Amino acid sequence: MQEENEHEPQLVSVTRIKCSEKTLRPTIPCILHFTEVTSVTGLEFLSQPGQEKTIRACYSLAWIIERCLPLKPDTGMEADVHNNSVPLENGNLAPVDRLRRDRSDSPTPGLVEGTEPGAGQDSAMFVHAQSFEDLTADGEQEQEEEVQVPEGGDRSERGPEVEKPRTEGEENEKMQGQPGEEEQEQEEVQSGGGRAKEEDVNSEAWRRHRKHVFVLSEAGKPIYSRYGTEEALSSTMGVMMALVSFVEAGKNVIRSIHAEGYKVVFLRKSPLVLVGVSRTRQSERELTRELLYIYYQIISLLTLTQLNHVFQIKQNYDLRRLLAGSEHLTDNLLRLLDCDPGLFLSAVTCVPLPSSLRDVVSSSLQAAKAKNLVFSILLAGSRLVTLVRKKDQYLHHMDLHLLYNLVGSSSSFREGEGWTPICLPKFNTAGFFHAHISYLEPASDLCLILISTDREDFFTLSDCKRRFLERLRRRSTYQALQEALLAPSYPVSQVGIPELRHFVYKSKSSGLYTSPEIPIPYQSEEEQERLMGLYQYLHSRMHHPTRPLRFIYHCAERENLLSWVTSGFELYLCFSPLGTKALAISAINKLLKWIRKEEDRLFILSPQTY
Amino acid sequence: MSTKKESKSGKVVPNGTSKHFLERCASTNEYFDIAFKVMLLGDSAVGKTCFLVQFKDGAFLAGSFIATVGIDFRNKVVTVDNVKVKLQIWDTAGQERFRSVTHAYYRDAQALLLLYDITSKSSFDNIRAWLTEIHEYAQKDVVIMLLGNKSDMANERVIKREEGEKLAREYGVPFMETSAKTGVNVELAFLAIAKELKHRAVQQPNEPKFQIHDYIESQKEKSSCCRYV
Numbered sequence: 061m062q063e064e065n066e067h068e069p070q071l072v073s074v075t076r077i078k079c080s081e082k083t084l085r086p087t088i089p090c091i092l093h094f095t096e097v098t099s100v101t102g103l104e105f106l107s108q109p110g111q112e113k114t115i116r117a118c119y120s121l122a123w124i125i126e127r128c129l130p131l132k133p134d135t136g137m138e139a140d141v142h143n144n145s146v147p148l149e150n151g152n153l154a155p156v157d158r159l160r161r162d163r164s165d166s167p168t169p170g171l172v173e174g175t176e177p178g179a180g181q182d183s184a185m186f187v188h189a190q191s192f193e194d195l196t197a198d199g200e201q202e203q204e205e206e207v208q209v210p211e212g213g214d215r216s217e218r219g220p221e222v223e224k225p226r227t228e229g230e231e232n233e234k235m236q237g238q239p240g241e242e243e244q245e246q247e248e249v250q251s252g253g254g255r256a257k258e259e260d261v262n263s264e265a266w267r268r269h270r271k272h273v274f275v276l277s278e279a280g281k282p283i284y285s286r287y288g289t290e291e292a293l294s295s296t297m298g299v300m301m302a303l304v305s306f307v308e309a310g311k312n313v314i315r316s317i318h319a320e321g322y323k324v325v326f327l328r329k330s331p332l333v334l335v336g337v338s339r340t341r342q343s344e345r346e347l348t349r350e351l352l353y354i355y356y357q358i359i360s361l362l363t364l365t366q367l368n369h370v371f372q373i374k375q376n377y378d379l380r381r382l383l384a385g386s387e388h389l390t391d392n393l394l395r396l397l398d399c400d401p402g403l404f405l406s407a408v409t410c411v412p413l414p415s416s417l418r419d420v421v422s423s424s425l426q427a428a429k430a431k432n433l434v435f436s437i438l439l440a441g442s443r444l445v446t447l448v449r450k451k452d453q454y455l456h457h458m459d460l461h462l463l464y465n466l467v468g469s470s471s472s473f474r475e476g477e478g479w480t481p482i483c484l485p486k487f488n489t490a491g492f493f494h495a496h497i498s499y500l501e502p503a504s505d506l507c508l509i510l511i512s513t514d515r516e517d518f519f520t521l522s523d524c525k526r527r528f529l530e531r532l533r534r535r536s537t538y539q540a541l542q543e544a545l546l547a548p549s550y551p552v553s554q555v556g557i558p559e560l561r562h563f564v565y566k567s568k569s570s571g572l573y574t575s576p577e578i579p580i581p582y583q584s585e586e587e588q589e590r591l592m593g594l595y596q597y598l599h600s601r602m603h604h605p606t607r608p609l610r611f612i613y614h615c616a617e618r619e620n621l622l623s624w625v626t627s628g629f630e631l632y633l634c635f636s637p638l639g640t641k642a643l644a645i646s647a648i649n650k651l652l653k654w655i656r657k658e659e660d661r662l663f664i665l666s667p668q669t670y
Numbered sequence: 671m672s673t674k675k676e677s678k679s680g681k682v683v684p685n686g687t688s689k690h691f692l693e694r695c696a697s698t699n700e701y702f703d704i705a706f707k708v709m710l711l712g713d714s715a716v717g718k719t720c721f722l723v724q725f726k727d728g729a730f731l732a733g734s735f736i737a738t739v740g741i742d743f744r745n746k747v748v749t750v751d752n753v754k755v756k757l758q759i760w761d762t763a764g765q766e767r768f769r770s771v772t773h774a775y776y777r778d779a780q781a782l783l784l785l786y787d788i789t790s791k792s793s794f795d796n797i798r799a800w801l802t803e804i805h806e807y808a809q810k811d812v813v814i815m816l817l818g819n820k821s822d823m824a825n826e827r828v829i830k831r832e833e834g835e836k837l838a839r840e841y842g843v844p845f846m847e848t849s850a851k852t853g854v855n856v857e858l859a860f861l862a863i864a865k866e867l868k869h870r871a872v873q874q875p876n877e878p879k880f881q882i883h884d885y886i887e888s889q890k891e892k893s894s895c896c897r898y899v
């Protein structure tokens with residue numbers, strides 16, 4: 061299934077295209093084929109005999125590429141990679157046996173899923189998400205699982221990188237029932253908040269941004285642009301839609317364009333189209349995953365049901381009206397994607413706490429339950445303190461990241477109590493949950509999110525919060541918790557490996573990761589992003605769909621990195637440039653031992669349910 | 671604390687509002703005699719959150735606009751004629767997608783502050799739609815007050831005060847222009863609401879009926895005479 065070969069130029073047939081300098085509209089039929097290879101000059105157009113429009117189509121495509129992709133390529137560091145690839149069975153990293161084994165039964169304790177440091181003792185807290193593979197094994201594949209195959213049914217073999225576009229009928233089958241919350245008054249025009257992003261889209265500065273993200277509707281209407289106003293970009297977005305639709309008209313799907321160090325990635329999620337233009341080293345899959353996050357961010361505000369409904373009624377609906385005021389959520393999510401390892405690791409990190417303290421907090425949350433309460437989540441900043449869930453209901457880490465993003469992007473929850481509908485797209489794209497969001501104290505970092513299924517539950521949940529707080533205070537845990545939060549992380553020096561600067565360790569079975577505080581050389585925003593970029597690069601190499609690696613030692617200019625993935629965990633280490641490979645390898649064992657020793661504190665080992 | 675509450679509730683005629691006496695302020699430990707729910711409504715970006723923050727903390731939220739998510743719930747206790755009145759204030763998101771949540775809480779509200787932005791014609795034009803919605807979802811005897819916010823932005827004004835007054839007369843609701851930035855009439859709006867609600871809840875037999883319109887007229891600062899800029 062994953063035998064795609066990236067080097068094989070693929071033939072994409074294109075039909076029905078009319079080209080002018082500004083727009084491509086699928087009106088005048090003509091047939092052309094183009095081969096997608098990795099540079100602009102490599103874009104070849106082979107016209108069918110007797111089709112005179114080809115040249116103009118080439119012109120337009122060149123124009124598109126010039127317009128959309130004027131970004132300078134990153135200076136690559138490919139040459140420094142030393143890697144030690146281990147041949148894998150099936151060419152796949154997914155554990156052969158997906159069932160968790162008991163710690164004691166495991167032949168190599170610590171390396172197998174379920175026995176690694178940080179693995180939960182009871183059931184996992186999150187959807188049993190089989191880590192990275194499940195989520196992003198293939199952005200497109202995942203899309204299929206979600207939309208086309210309701211019960212994980214058989215998928216027919218597909219040709220390399222070629223997919224048939226989904227028909228409307230299939231899309232609709234999945235959408236049963238009415239929207240949970242219909243909002244149909246359309247008489248009011250929103251005045252829209254002022255956005256501090258009025259950038260000239262023709263300027264060099266606009267073109268130089270590292271990563272652009274565009275969201276548009278199938279009618280080609282702009283919905284979101286990371287930089288610049290949507291209005292100014294409407295013709296560019298029209299061109300993007302034209303690209304998508306003329307490839308689709310040939311019963312095909314455009315996935316990406318690679319040219320001169322930048323990548324244009326398309327994600328088609330009917331009724332939306334998402335386009336990322338990036339000059340980072342991220343792989344196409346990583347970029348697709350980021351677009352998927354943006355897509356889910358939009359779904360979390362509207363539900364897919366409502367989204368489909370709106371566009372069914374009016375194909376050229378301006379979705380910005382319904383999304384008004386949410387731009388900063390998307391902006392913030394894009395920032396998180398650049399600097400939070402949890403989002404590419406598909407994992408969540410928690411505040412290091414003595415397990416006894418965490419247990420008291422968990423049980424207090426557990427006791428403050430209500431009939432319709434599904435999840436109680438206590439956060440400190442963007443770290444989890446504890447999470448209590450209804451039996452048999454799992455929260456997906458992607459949904460949790462969207463919640464983080466919601467809480468982190470809004471200052472208004474600090475003072476009062478917030479109450480908002482939210483769709484958790486990995487749970488159910490059709491309906492809204494209702495979230496009660498409040499800080500335990502205005503000055504505190506502790507934010508409590510209570511998620512209920514009932515939109516009338518505000519006072520019930522407000523009371524849950526009061527009971528939780530009372531219980532915490534009565535058991536004098538509150539003070540202890542506040543004190544513990546004064547040091548929300550730990551310095552890497554605690555591990556006792558002098559050359560080690562930073563690391564990220566993810567336990568696959570619990571979906572949790574741990575990481576020390578960012579050390580001095582990486583504290584500036586750009587440096588932090590650079591470090592995360594390196595991790596992300598290693599991550600994408602290790603999870604490459606066709607040539608996955610298990611172990612990478614990477615000597616970069618300013619640091620040496622080592623990454624290792626087993627069926628139980630993923631580990632990324634960053635050493636000072638003076639460290640040696642031998643030293644790095646010996647550090648692994650020491651670090652794993654340290655994490656095992658500290659796992660009670662660093663992870664949530666016994667998640668609670670109501 | 672309970673003794674105080676009981677003595678108060680003994681004095682006050684329980685005319686259907688007695689349930690309020692059993693409530694206790696959840697987020698602060700201030701005591702109060704009566705509690706009322708007040709809701710802030712109006713289009714996105716008219717200044718509802720700023721209006722509330724000015725009233726609650728006496729501060730102005732400068733900086734970029736951050737849309738409220740869903741509904742935001744805050745409490746403030748004010749004293750009206752020696753009675754402690756707790757206002758439970760619902761700050762709502764103006765965006766269309768939150769309408770359904772807001773609707774669900776309309777009927778609990780005893781007073782609605784409906785805001786428009788004097789520098790935005792569309793926000794004023796939408797007031798009629800808001801009032802239609804209010805009549806559909808809110809309680810019949812709900813106290814409504816129309817407020818033209820951002821009165822400090824005289825240079826960008828597009829809605830004259832007379833237009834606001836005319837609209838308010840048409841619907842028979844009190845009106846004033848406010849500024850969340852300078853604080854003009856902000857406290858007055860809430861106090862007038864609190865007074866009106868308090869009089870409704872605990873009407874003494876010999877006391878004349880509270881006239882919210884007259885009260886506002888006598889108290890309000892005309893924005894024309896207090897432009898400090």
